[in-house]
Amino acid sequence: MKQQIVNLVHDALKKLQYPVPDSIKCDYPKIEAHGDISTNVAMLLTKELKQPPRKIAESIVEKLRENSNDIKEIQIAGPGFINFFFTEDYFKRNIKTIIDQNEQYGKSDLLRGKKANVEFISANPTGPLTVGHGRNAVLGDTIANFLEWSGSEKVDREYYFNNAGRQMRVLGESVRLRYLELLGDPVDYSDEYYQGEYIKDIAQQLIDEHGISLKDEPAEGTFKAAAEAAIFTEIQKTCERLGIKFDHFYNEQSLYDNGYVEEVINLFREKNLAYDKDDAVWLKASELGIEQDRVIVKSTGEPTYRLPDIAYHREKFRRGYDIIVDILGSDHHAAYPDVLAGVKALGYDDSKIKVVLYQFVTVLRDGIAVKMSTRKANYITLDELIEEAGPDVVRYFFLMRSPQSHLNFDLDLAKQQTEENPVYYLQYAHARIASILRFAVSSSQEFGWNYTEGDELSGEQLGALQEKEEIDLAKRLEQFPEIVELCTNSYEPHHMGTYLTDVAMHFHKFYHAHRVITTEHARSLARLSLCRATKIVIAAGLNTLGISAPDKM
RNA sequence: GCGCCCGUAGCUCAAUCGGAUAGAGCAACGGCCUUCUAAGCCGUAGGUUACUGGUUCGAUUCCAGUCGGGCGUACCA
The missing domain is CATH 3.40.50.620 (HUPs)
Known part of the structure; x- marks a missing residue:
């Protein structure tokens, strides 16, 4: 949609022989009255054309009217914004597109061949x-x-990893010393060595496997190798959990x-x-x-x-x-x-x-920042976190903030209030839709019509969608491919979380305002289409973030 | 000292190369379940976007300075 407007504006500028500013900005306005898409191009041209922005906007709009198909209305507002209102039909057709493309919806060939x-x-x-x-x-x-x-x-x-540096030598020596210690030898385990309990575990493992035969082995050999293997296995397990x-x-x-x-x-x-x-x-x-x-x-x-x-x-x-x-x-x-x-x-x-x-994650335990150091064993492991909060919550927590934002991770909050975690808001919307689709199968007869799985897929009845909540939701669904593109280009996945929250919110609003399954067959099917499309988008969005989309909660 | 990141509601954070009335979640308060999932919805309250100046039609966003926090500034990685 955005690209469509950008192209139209470019054409109009060309026809008028106006200069094309480096970057024409097309936005989703915050306020509904400002249309579906808004552009500031007229204001960017005031200096060069030496005309007031509203006048420039008028001449641009004149050219735009010539080839507007999905556009219902174009308005000039404020200091010189040009606001585009799309037809409801455009968004309804997109519901059909989503259903047809299903899991492919939102995928693009932006990076084809790369x-x-x-x-x-x-x-x-x-x-x-x-x-x-x-x-x-x-x-x-x-x-x-x-x-x-x-x-x-x-x-x-x-x-990318390094098992050859100084750190790893210290690690091998740490294991060797713990090994000797466990065998009863007096050792001076100063704080330059790794303090974590896992070192003892690895040492114990070596005793179990080799007894005392490693007593005279150098740290660089078996000790280091065993430590590396054991730790790497754990790291991979942790990753798999996520x-x-x-x-x-x-x-x-x-x-x-x-x-x-x-x-x-x-x-x-x-x-x-x-x-x-x-x-x-x-x-x-x-x-x-x-x-x-x-x-x-x-x-x-x-x-x-x-x-x-x-x-x-x-x-x-x-x-x-x-x-x-x-x-x-x-x-x-x-x-x-x-x-x-x-x-x-x-x-x-x-x-x-x-x-x-x-930026760094500050972990707060009992409201106090924990200083992280692997060597001093003063850290919270990722495993602990996954254990406490679950992989979906952990992933979402790290992804809902922009990378350059300093992040406070309140352990107590993550552990105690997972029920209130925003990720459930998204998953709940998905589960709710799944439930509605199940209900259609089991109970449509009670409403005087017979639903079989997939009846809504034709999208023929979409004209029955007329309520504000329905159109609002459909508009959000239409943005999904652009959000994927935004996340890709900016390398900032958090935009997807923000977007999905918006979609889920509009779904919940729709759900509370209107019943999906009623005695009106056509309207019910239209709403089932809307539900199906919403489910596809939420599942896809969660999928990009590596978060599950449950059918039941 | 110098460099990078940050400072937005009580708390955690959004705001897409400068856009129109700065938004969510949590926490607080008041409503809504004999109909498809109340992990939900509706409403109320909450802000001088750290501070001061500048740039312009317009600044949370850009520039300068001040204050505060994080990370660097190696013959460590």
């Missing part, structure tokens, strides 16, 4: 996923969903094993973008738009995180992805420009990389 890679979580396997990872996980998975809905040819969900499945686990170590890291250094040297100083290797970041040069290989011979990160992103390009999405916590905001500058310097188009930065 291969996408969405990298998210990417936590090193040193401990269980925390609430903070939860936001990352849900955002990444959902953004991937939207890319799929918008026609991306292939969307790979990817988890309905998240990865296509690839990409190991940072493989970048070294395959020589890619070395290649990148050499490429930088060839391009004269790397040099040696103080026993370290430096990247001439200052020539790439960064304030100062950065170390990429430390004097110890170990690379800094930048180097493998650049090599990794180079691999993403070389693997043929057109859309590369990184989901990062705000603590990484200083790091990724180096990586972008690096891959750009290697000749890749860094505009294909979209970095989604989300």
